[in-house]
Amino acid sequence: RSNVVPVAPILTKLQRDCATPLPVLRHVADAMTADMRAGLAVDGGSDLKMILSYVDSLPTGNERGLFYALDLGGTNFRVLRVQLGGKEERVQATEFEQVSIPQELMFGTSEELFDFIASGLEIFAQKEGGKFHLPHGRQREIGFTFSFPVKQTSIDSGILIKWTKGFAVSGTAGRDVVACLNEAMERRGLDMRVSALVNDAVGTLAGARYWDDDVMVAVILGTGTNACYVERMDAIPKLQGSKSPSGRTIINTEWGAFSKGLPLTKFDRDMDAASINPGEQIFEKTISGMYLGEIVRRVLVNMVEDGALFGKSVPDKLSTPFLLRTPNICAMQQDNSEDLQDVGSILYDLAGVESNFNARKVVVEVCDTIVRRGGRLAGAGIVGILQKMEEDSKGIIFGKRTVVAMDGGLYENYSQCRRYLQEAVTELLGTEISKNVVIEHTKDGSGIGAALLASANSKYD
Numbered sequence: 001r002s003n004v005v006p007v008a009p010i011l012t013k014l015q016r017d018c019a020t021p022l023p024v025l026r027h028v029a030d031a032m033t034a035d036m037r038a039g040l041a042v043d044g045g046s047d048l049k050m051i052l053s054y055v056d057s058l059p060t061g062n063e064r065g066l067f068y069a070l071d072l073g074g075t076n077f078r079v080l081r082v083q084l085g086g087k088e089e090r091v092q093a094t095e096f097e098q099v100s101i102p103q104e105l106m107f108g109t110s111e112e113l114f115d116f117i118a119s120g121l122e123i124f125a126q127k128e129g130g131k132f133h134l135p136h137g138r139q140r141e142i143g144f145t146f147s148f149p150v151k152q153t154s155i156d157s158g159i160l161i162k163w164t165k166g167f168a169v170s171g172t173a174g175r176d177v178v179a180c181l182n183e184a185m186e187r188r189g190l191d192m193r194v195s196a197l198v199n200d201a202v203g204t205l206a207g208a209r210y211w212d213d214d215v216m217v218a219v220i221l222g223t224g225t226n227a228c229y230v231e232r233m234d235a236i237p238k239l240q241g242s243k244s245p246s247g248r249t250i251i252n253t254e255w256g257a258f259s260k261g262l263p264l265t266k267f268d269r270d271m272d273a274a275s276i277n278p279g280e281q282i283f284e285k286t287i288s289g290m291y292l293g294e295i296v297r298r299v300l301v302n303m304v305e306d307g308a309l310f311g312k313s314v315p316d317k318l319s320t321p322f323l324l325r326t327p328n329i330c331a332m333q334q335d336n337s338e339d340l341q342d343v344g345s346i347l348y349d350l351a352g353v354e355s356n357f358n359a360r361k362v363v364v365e366v367c368d369t370i371v372r373r374g375g376r377l378a379g380a381g382i383v384g385i386l387q388k389m390e391e392d393s394k395g396i397i398f399g400k401r402t403v404v405a406m407d408g409g410l411y412e413n414y415s416q417c418r419r420y421l422q423e424a425v426t427e428l429l430g431t432e433i434s435k436n437v438v439i440e441h442t443k444d445g446s447g448i449g450a451a452l453l454a455s456a457n458s459k460y461d
């Protein structure tokens with residue numbers, strides 16, 4: 001092949017284009033703060049929708065009774081029941097099940113998707129056993145976690161703005177997703193009721209707050225990404241004076257749509273152009289699990305074509321979009337063997353590629369570059385939120401312990417990503433202030449959180 005260039009300069013250019021030195025991080029954090037304000041001022045004022053959650057009271061620990069949660073957010077949906085016993089007993093029992101969503105339903109009709117969900121819920125509800133108790137004559141109430149952008153109209157209704165994360169279900173956009181679920185439950189004769197519709201970030205915040213009063217922000221870093229936080233009602237100009245008894249509410253930022261000041265490469269732009277939502281969800285496409293593997297794959301294809309990364313003949317399997325998933329790049333980066341054996345076998349198993357040690361090292365470097373950028377930009381986004389809160393209420397955020405509750409498969413499993421995120425937060429805030437900011441993983445907070453919000457909004461109280 002002619003015009004073959006060495007791989008090293010391609011890698012160097014990639015690292016330069018993806019670099020996130022402190023000024024870049026600061027710019028991103030400041031732009032996030034500014035976009036938050038613009039989105040709070042008027043609807044449509046910013047990339048950030050700053051959606052009202054209608055969650056005005058946070059869990060206190062006093063919640064009691066049996067509640068269900070249903071979580072639809074990505075590759076799986078989860079159903080959960082929890083028996084809450086108030087301040088002393090707290091969570092007396094929980095049970096959950098996870099059902100993976102068949103690929104074809106992600107491209108099917110709204111009825112098909114919601115019928116599938118209702119049937120999963122029905123099968124789960126039928127197995128309700130001894131530890132769970134519903135007072136006689138009561139309907140089972142559900143907290144419905146739905147992690148796609150929804151224009152919430154009340155705590156128990158909301159209109160889907162658009163599908164994200166690879167979903168392209170027809171007939172749901174513009175409709176109330178609670179009505180969609182209720183209709184599907186009616187079709188099956190399933191007598192349950194959605195009493196709270198919550199975004200997964202909001203559910204995570206509620207779930208984490210149940211155990212810790214200092215939780216002010218929640219961030220999801222999984223297939224997609226989102227963040228929410230506790231806001232003062234009087235700091236939301238677009239509310240035009242509406243009040244809640246607590247004076248506070250949770251704002252769902254939908255920060256996946258953020259796009260300012262991000263260090264992007266041609267690989268990001270090509271992936272975006274080929275996506276089902278070009279020009280949208282740019283932050284999400286830079287930092288979340290659905291995309292990191294795909295960015296790496298696109299870099300590798302370029303290195304193969306221009307730099308003969310794996311030698312002369314390479315199976316064209318590597319040109320299959322989304323062949324590399326984020327768990328694969330995570331596994332490659334966590335390969336501690338001397339000859340990078342795991343990297344070799346992952347490349348071979350997935351793409352049929354034979355690789356030597358040098359090529360494997362380059363692959364790991366590429367993974368690291370993409371994940372480092374993602375983790376650090378996520379950290380800058382978090383600081384953007386915290387500094388917005390701090391500006392409005394001097395000392396309330398940085399002057400005391402403040403907890404950022406994290407969840408999502410990427411954050412949970414990818415230790416390097418976690419470390420880069422924390423590193424960026426510490427760099428931006430400085431060591432003193434960052435001692436007060438606790439970024440911690442809350443496992444399965446959103447499920448319990450949704451059930452807690454179902455309780456807070458029960459029709460029986």
Ligand code: ADP
Pocket residue numbers: 073074075076221222223224288289290326327328330331407408409410413414
């Ligand atoms: P979802 O966001 O789909 O509701 P999760 O929060 O569990 O569900 O996130 C799943 C996502 O997390 C996957 O799509 C993948 O991107 C990422 N992920 C899962 N396992 C790993 C792993 N071992 N390493 C890195 N990322 C992972």
